[in-house]
């Protein structure tokens with residue numbers, strides 16, 4: 001196998017790109033019907049760089065792709081061109097067999113307005129552009145560039161070893177802005193395992209609380225990645241861990257095998273211990289109080305084809321804590337949907353749109369039940385949606401059960417809104433001492449009449 005090295009800076013000027021090859025990553029539908037007008041985010045590589053490689057000689061190795069990856073966001077409306085109509089039609093069918101489509105974006109010409117982000121954290125340059133299809137031969141080579149095929153799946157034994165953690169006691173839903181980052185904690189409130197390691201990206205990069213430093217990796221916790229959406233892993237690239245604590249990129253990452261783009265591939269190349277879930281035959285893994293379920297791998301939507309976690313702490317009256325990531329209730333694995341009865345749910349998809357009829361009800365017998373919403377304030381998606389909050393209330397969750405990660409900042413004091421779930425030790429202090437240096441302050445504020453005050457978690 002021939003590998004290609006990236007050209008050095010002197011040979012190759014990576015920015016600003018003249019052209020990029022881009023694959024659709026996500027769509028946010030704007031006002032009107034789905035399929036009319038939306039904001040399309042494309043994951044891209046520099047086309048001049050890519051064309052300079054002779055792919056006939058062998059596959060391109062991902063290596064350090066950072067200098068050649070970027071993100072382009074374009075508002076597209078139907079009726080603009082045949083190609084745009086096709087992109088929109090495919091995206092609207094994403095839950096079905098939506099076809100993956102690469103396009104070439106040519107800057108400084110044409111009528112489209114593109115927000116071109118140099119990386120996940122911006123800020124974007126606003127550029128004029130034209131788009132055209134990518135020839136089939138180049139598509140095959142681009143797919144090879146971003147493919148995970150060369151990475152073997154983990155064995156069940158490897159996964160079980162990575163998931164064998166000390167007994168967990170509490171749960172944390174960290175305030176990372178518009179993203180997701182949850183953890184199972186020991187009695188000292190140090191993370192023993194993370195579920196997602198994300199945070200706000202692109203337009204939402206500013207929703208990550210300023211000064212978020214201290215996410216603890218002292219216990220070398222495994223990270224279970226719900227799915228590959230940027231806002232579920234991006235904080236691993238930010239300096240959010242305490243310097244003495246360790247490097248999140250060196251942790252074991254347990255992740256689903258999904259279709260990704262070059263920005264993800266560049267990130268994966270930095271992970272030293274990636275454990276890809278084996279799709280053949282392994283639908284569920286139980287290790288002590290942790291269960292990991294694999295959603296249906298055949299779905300093209302990343303939200304609904306990833307990994308879902310359950311944690312059963314000693315205090316649970318029902319099935320414990322459900323971490324669904326961005327997977328809607330409808331698409332959760334059958335075993336999860338059949339048993340339901342959770343004490344705590346980290347509400348799917350940051351409280352985004354959800355089919356209300358299928359929302360899970362809480363454990364009837366539980367005196368302690370919680371619904372946690374992880375979202376940034378403000379965010380373009382209006383997460384959490386009021387209709388989603390109402391759909392849960394219709395299933396007997398009450399406002400008293402609700403916790404929001406952004407509550408701390410609603411107070412205007414720029415505090416964190418980390419949510420701590422520990423009914424055994426109802427914490428009343430403003431921050432919690434930790435044996436390591438990476439203390440994460442658990443502040444929560446609730447508005448009562450005209451005042452904000454901290455309250456027991």
Ligand SMILES: [Zn+2]
Pocket residue numbers: 190216217218219245436437438439
């Ligand atoms: Zn620590």
Ligand SMILES: [Zn+2]
Pocket residue numbers: 179180229231232326349350
């Ligand atoms: Zn998400």
